[in-house]
Amino acid sequence: MIIESSIEKYGWNKKREVLKMDTLDPKVNSVANRKPARKIIKLFSWLLLISMIIEAPAFGLNSTIKLTIWTHQRHMADLIKELMNDFNHTIGRQKGIKLSMRVLGDDSWPMFHQAQKAGNGPDLYSSGYITKYPDNFEAGAQTWFDDFPDFRRWKAQWPSWYWVEGMTTYQGHVYSIPAQVFNSRLIYNRDLFRAAGLDPTHPPRSYQALKDAAQRISKLGHGQYYGFAYCGAESWPMEWMPSQWAEANGESAYWDWKQGRWAMEGYSRIFQLLLDLKKEGSMFPGTEVLTNDALRAQFAEGKIGMYMGEFWDVGVFNAQFPAKCDWGIGPIPTYDGKFHGKPRAMILSGMWNINGQSQHKLEAWEVVKWFNQYEVRALMYERGKCIDPDPIVVEKYVKHQPKVRGFEAFANTLDQDYLATYPILPGWKSPKDNPCTVFRNVLIYGGDIRGELNKLDRDWNRQLDAYYQKNLAIKRGWNIYPHFDRMTGKMGMPLIKPNFNVSSK
Structure with a gap:
């Protein structure tokens, strides 16, 4: 029977045993042997069982955390959807996480603001998305990774050049890795x-x-x-x-x-x-x-x-x-x-920002880690969706060169550009x-x-x-590079190096 199988599934056999007739006090047993009493106890047993089945989701049994992702990366929306399906059927299934995606336009920040005010913004959103907040962290629209349980082990796998203030760190706190170049x-x-x-x-x-x-x-x-x-x-x-x-x-x-x-x-x-x-x-x-x-x-x-x-x-x-x-x-x-x-080629972080308002930050952290894997980044390169700034992606993890029209004309001429990102101006509000x-x-x-x-x-x-x-x-001085050479594209060192220590919790 369905109810009996539910009992076995949720391990409620022991709970039901308290209702067995032979566990009752003898005096009660004598009463229970009477037909009306037996019917009442049996009815109570069924009602209790049905109530427990109805309340099962409240105890977190067999539940799935659903995370929403917003992306403005329309050029790779097809691959992101494919990768999300892979996540949902692998680590997502293991950890009880399911992703859904919404694709946005570039100037959709008013929609983002409205969602944040209503408390129903996305759990994650694409890196590089313009929120129009002077400071995403102060606005509660983004959180850093330092406080997650396995942060230190995760950070140790990446080279030290990954940590650039204003691109992957905020006042020394890590919130991303460099993963995209656009020329x-x-x-x-x-x-x-x-x-x-x-x-x-x-x-x-x-x-x-x-x-x-x-x-x-x-x-x-x-x-x-x-x-x-x-x-x-x-x-x-x-x-x-x-x-x-x-x-x-x-x-x-x-x-x-x-x-x-x-x-x-x-x-x-x-x-x-x-x-x-x-x-x-x-x-x-x-x-x-x-x-x-x-x-x-x-x-x-x-x-x-x-x-x-x-x-x-x-x-x-x-x-x-x-x-x-x-x-x-x-x-x-x-x-x-x-x-x-x-000219400048913009190097950006990737792939996802974790919304500071998310009620499921630990689950969102699992998504960030999965997408940051070298193997996933190599697949994005192979499909012609992303130029990765880390040479090890191509040298070690890419199995075949992209056969996507136009990719080589951008990726293979990157030596004609210099790499830079945004100036470090936390809280800057543009005129x-x-x-x-x-x-x-x-x-x-x-x-x-x-x-x-x-x-x-x-x-x-x-x-x-x-x-x-x-x-x-x-x-x-953080944003002054006195030895910058536009002809060679060499930035040199800033006049003053940002004085934040990258977190190593």
Whole structure:
């Protein structure tokens, strides 16, 4: 019977034995032998058993902890889902953990804030996701790993260079490992190059050559396709493509590593190029409202000749928006076609942040450890979803090279970039305007882009001075690299090394 099997399953035989007639007091037995008494005791026995079965989940018997994961890494969402299924059927099944995933857009931070306020945010979310909190830890949106029981053993397996303040540690507390590198390149449509009489094996190297190619493609398209496109509706690209392309011109953009200050005027040349393309009729319409996803969807359909690409686009055109055109990847063009220095490739932590609000942090920690394994990281590399900064991943764990279109053009040219991450500014709150909003305003209303960026530069650095004055424990020298060489890409050592000791609990 089902009830009897439930008794065996949950080990309730002994509990039921207290109701056996031969365990009762003799005087009670004599009463119990009477028919009505036997019926009452039997009925009570069944009611007690049914109650215990109903209450079983409350005692944690045969229960599963369900964890929610939010990711903005849409270029690898298919593989993440596959890996989550592997986790659920292996260690997840062993430890009673089940993962579910939600895919987000880049500017979905208001949704994240609302979920946090309501107390129903995700248990984990993707590293690099922009929450818009000045400090994720102070906001309760992230927790470090130091306090987990096996943290010390876990940390000992990684090389010492993993621990970089502001990238993998927060005031010395470990919250991640370095696991992702993203560089920028020109992505272009070879089919449209051929149609316009351009050499599909030689993408433009100078701004003038780019404008000429974009104009030829746009004229040929007659409103059906255009030479160039840019996602002007969003502000997250600030530290990504425009600044990386600006740095290829030999100019500091986003952050000036030698001076340790914001470098907003450095965007001038690249934004002027975009304004020129718009003026010449070579830009895909609606730049000011065009999101990155919308741009990539149009490129996949063959409607765009060129745009500023990032490594994650490899996954996009192979999975998220499978490209219907013959597409290629070229070096970042410069204003005169000459080499002026290496652009920045962003090195980021990965893969998951543990939400400080999660009620299941120990279970979330199991997820972090599983995804951080060399074997899992090697699989992500093999599938062309991730460039791992640790050379041992490729040297020892990768079994075969990725056969994913576009991967090699980014991964095998990483020596053309220098590796860096965000400046160490815990609690920094950015001014309302940024280079992307300034560009958007000039695009719509007109104006002097260089003059506006110069003003923005002064505003951001005035606020930076106030930030340092208010936060005396944070040293300006942490973000100054006096020997940084843009031509070779060597950062050197900071003027002052951050004085936090990485936790070794």
